[in-house]
Amino acid sequence: MSTYRLSNLLAPRAVAVVGASPRPGSLGRAVLDNLRKAQFGGAIGVVNQRYEEIDGVASVDRLADLSFVPDLLVITAPGRAVPHIIAEAAALGVAGAILIGAELGRGEGSYSQAALDAARDHGMRLIGPNCLGIMVPGSHLNASFAAHMPRAGHLALISQSGAIAAGMVDWAAEKAIGFSGIVSIGDQLDVDIADMLDYFAGDLQTRAILLYIESVKDARKFMSAARAAARIKPVVVVKSGRMAQGAKAAATHTGALAGSDAVYDAAFRRAGMLRVFDLRELFDCAETLGRVSPPRGKRLAVLTNGGGIGILAIDRLTELGGVVATLSPETHKQLDSEMPPTWSGSNPVDITGDADAERYAAALTALLGDPDNDAILVMNVRTAMAAPSDIATTVTQLVTADRAKRMLFKPVFAVWVGADDAVARTFDAAGIPNYLTEDDAVRSLMHLVKYREAAAALTDVPPSLPKEFEPDTDAASAIVDKAVAEGRTWLDPLEISGLFAAYQIPMIPTLAAADADQAVAWATPFLAQGVTLVVKVLSRDITHKSDVGGVVLNLTSVEAVREAADQVLARAKQMRPDARLEGVIVQPMLLRPKARELILGIADDPTFGPVIVFGHGGTGVEIINDKSLALPPLDLKLAADLIGRTRVSRLLSGYRDVPAVKADAVALTLVKLSQMAAELPQIHELDINPLLADETGVVALDARVVVRKAERKFAGPGNATFAVRPYPSQWQRHLVLKDGWRVLARPMRPDDEPALRAFLQNVSKEDLRLRFFAAMKEFSHPFIARLTQIDYARAMAFIAFDEATNETLGVVRIHSDSIYESGEYAILLRSDLKGRGLGWALMQLIIEYAKSEGLKSVAGQV
Secondary structure, X not given: OOOOOHHHHHOOOEEEEEOOOOOXXXXXXXXXXXXXXXXXXXXXXXXXXXXXXXXXXXXXXXXXXXXXXXXXXXXXXXHHHHHHHHHHHHHHOOOEEEEOOOOOOOOOOOHHHHHHHHHHOOOOEEEOOOOOEEEEHHHOEEEEOXXXXXXXXXXXXXXXXXXXXXXXXXXXXXXXXXXXXXXXXXXXXXXXXXXXXXXXXXXXXXXXXXXXXXXOOOHHHHHHHHHHHHHHOOEEEEEOOOOOOOOOOOOOHHHHXXXXXXXXXXXXXXXXXXXXXXXXXXXXXXXHHOOOOOOOOOEEEEEEOOHHHHHHHHHHHXXXXXXXXXXXXXXXXXXXXXXXXXXXXXXXEEOOOOOOHHHHHXXXXXXXXXXXXXXXXXXXXXXXXXXXXXXXXXXXXXHHHHHHOOOOOOOEEEEEEOOOHHHHHHHXXXXXXXXXXXXXXXXXXXXXXXXXXXXXXXXXXXXXXXXXXXXOHHHHHHHHXXXXXXXXXXXXXXXXXXXXXXXXXXXXXXXXXXXHHHHHHXXXXXXXXXXXXXXXXXXXXXXXXXXXXXXXXXXXXXXHHHHHHHHHHHHHHHXXXXXXXXXXXXXXXXXXXXXXXXXXXXXXXXXXXXXXXXEEOOOOHHHHOOEEEEOOOOOHHHHHHHHHOOOOHHHHOOEOOEOOOOOOHHHHHHHHHHHHHHHOOOEEEEEEEEEEEEOOEEEEOOEEEEEOXXXXXXXXXXXXXXXXXXXXXXXXXXXXXXXXXXXXXXXXXXXXXXXXXXXXXXXXXXXXXXXXXXXXXXOOHHHHHHXXXXXXXXXXXXXXXXXXXXXXXXXXXXXXXXXXXXXXXXXXXXXXXXXXXXXXXXXXXXXXXXXXXXXXXXXXXX
16 A cells, blocks of 8 residues: 555645745646635645735745645646755655646656655655646645536546546536545656555545546556455546557567557456546446446346337347346236336336326336346437426436435436436436436446446455466476577577476477488378378577478378478578578477367566467467457466457357367466466567367467566566566465474465365454454455455465364464555464464564565554
């Protein structure tokens, strides 16, 4: 977490404007006016040497001349003056400042760097530069130059763009939607997206977070904060720059398939965030999240007076993965008795074009009480038979009354086609999300559904990996290290074969021959068994063999192998005279006519580090463009989700006379690649194309691997390249306690949920109360999931097992503070094991871990 002193900035007791001006249209005047118009309850100071007072507020020459020390500064002074202002403010104890201006420069020697250095010396926080400012309606704080002040509400907006933030404020003013806070973070000199995600995740007034992103500065910090926030409340993100061509310089097919926006999309998905693609969708999400909570399911009932528009809504619902609700027998009977005989008799519930307010009320009452739907879309097409405004008023009264009598009420959405603004204001006043079209309404419902599903997925328990998978990391490292030491970029086919063998990835046998005679010698045993062969040129300088005619297929005789070896060497020498030729490769041709051709690989993203790629393979891989990406580390569930997001995934199931691909074979290969990326950071790019998959399993036919010297992308100990810090297996410990008692202590994993649940049953109620500071009567799945699913970037938990019986003995965990200086730890042991030294051993282990992470102190509440 990174919320240090942010509460002082967003709920300050006193504010000062440095650079305020009486000149109309100036930034300083606009900020001062907004502070006063918002009726900020604390002291407001003005610092400007040129004026004695500004609009009735006395001005002082220096911050030290104020009669109080402000929590927050808003600086509109010229860039050259900012470092001096920050240094003075930090020395006085000011908590933070908003840097409105954009002329501070960047990097070493700039005004912005000087300001940051001065602030960090005293722990002062900076928002901006180049930002709109901040608005917190609940605190009557408008420290910005926005044109409007939003009303108080439960949405938080974090925006890298001041213009986007200003636009949201203007839109919200028209729609009567409130905000818990709006923060324009600008260039993120200090306070960044992750800091604000952490703050609003813990803010009790915030029900959902809206996010506008242009770029991420620290991917590991961002992912850690985003995953934590999305577990608690909806986080909706829109990102600009979707069409960036980040893959143009990639060396492999896998690298070319990964583009910068596709990686961001994978990151948002991994964090459980809800991505939208334009401001209209963001506005619709704000409309929805500001007024209703996610439904229990995705069954939608549609009530309309126009059959055509109702069918359009149902079509859109089906396209987006929603479910058309059925009408329960009781509801159907009730509608039959109260509707005209011409009503539709099914969902969409078309109550015909002459429906008045009374008929709408009767139908909506029936649907609100129907247990077979989770949400309701009420639609109206304007006719001369009934006033749309009267129907809207009736609907709002009915929905308001229904909400008042239920703890959990169904979301109700409205679409009034052709109605005037007065109807929209009626729905806005009642807090009913309303939209211009059925598409907007249905899409907004599905945003809520997807958030609920994503939140549930974050608490899923992944399946355990097969225990027999133990890669030979030393052998793999030796192969990669040798290539890097020799200054090579590509592994040769024999090295790739050895690398894949170390990670138990099946690959077609690969035999190297220096010349045609040796190729024949290798080929003879295969030919004797009737195996068809392929000969390929072997050169570390030729990566795409087919480009130089370096591949000959379907070889069935000794003579054909000899001729093929001579031909590929001759062609390669002619077309690439600069290339070093080591000889040829002889491989058996696998004839699996019903196997699917897939591509799997590792690509490197400059922001998020390694990504895992899966898709439809073969020679037309870029043209088919059927791929998906995921951030490692992967487990089998995440790998299955990665596969399921492609069209080719449907071919992995059995169809007609084609058997289904062996269960988990492809997913396990993806997990192996993920582990390879974690343990071998020298691998820059890798692709397997094609990987053949059928009912017998998988086998790699061809692969390319790009290596380079490992680079540290993220700070801190342990893995330095993953944006999502992987499982720290190096912290597994075998402890020997009193009387030779042997205990295994290792970092907790998500699949430890059953072991933890069983352990908690063996802890006394009094011990549970002392640990959790409350009486614990039961442990729900979400509660235990939060305990077992550790974000190793900001927390750690060790679980201890008896090596003889495999019983769970105890747990110790630590959470670092917001600035990674201290940590809070807690220990819980099985109640019958006290006095045997286990608690002391676990405490020593957590202290050792805290030291390695750079924490200065640890403390626990007793």
